[in-house]
Amino acid sequence: MFESSEIKGMIFDLYGTLIDIRTDEHDFYTYDTVSKWLQYKGVKIDPEVLKSEYYSKIAERMAVSKEQYPEVRVEEIFADICSENAIWKSDTNYLGIETSKVFRSASLRRMRPFEESMKILKRYNAIPKCLVSNGQRVFSEKELRFLGMYKYFDHVIFSSDVRYKKPDHRIFKIALDRLNLKPGEVLSIGDTVENDIVAPREMGMEAMHIYDAWLSLLK
The missing domain is CATH 3.40.50.1000 (HAD superfamily/HAD-like)
Known part of the structure; x- marks a missing residue:
């Protein structure tokens, strides 16, 4: 002791x-699941486009950060994506938060203490x-x-x-x-x-x- x-x-x-965890944020299934969920929230975006936008927006924010070890907030990334691809008006800030959780659950392969x-x-x-x-x-x-x-x-x-x-x-x-x-x-x-x-x-x-x-x- x-x-x-x-x-x-x-x-x-x-x-x-x-936590012993494994996620797959590169799998098509992850983005396909999120894309389908977003349909019911008034956001129209192809899974492959969603994946491309997700990584490019993170890279853009990292590039402009003055930090040596920069971090983003994924809910802001998804809020931007939702705002740019919305087909009806909604609270995209809130939608960014909820999309982050759906994204995590779709990418999750293992999680246990x-x-x-x-x-x-x-x-x-x-x-x-x-x-x-x-x-x-x-x-x-x-x-x-x-x-x-x-x-x-x-x-x-x-x-x-x-x-x-x-x-x-x-x-x-x-x-x-x-x-x-x-x-x-x-x-x-x-x-x-x-x-x-x-x-x-x-x-x-x-x-x-x-x-x-x-x-x-x-x-």
């Missing part, structure tokens, strides 16, 4: 750390925790809640909230501020070395790969 008295808070990654990670959350329930994920709040928060993990976190930060991604140190700084802790008092846990191990250590935090955490924290 992890016994460091210096650790007063924990930062967790989400996908590949807490890592049981070992769930055990860590339960065992260390008393330690303040912050989730820091390169994810889209519009559907990632729903997944976190659906799998029963949201309640274990005092704070939840998605890259879509701030429009930049890990390994940008600023997103970790937000987490530290919300936890009201110093870097040396926090342990970062994740599955991506650059994002979840190197960056936190550069800031003075402890950091551990999720596989090592399963071995060390569940003894």
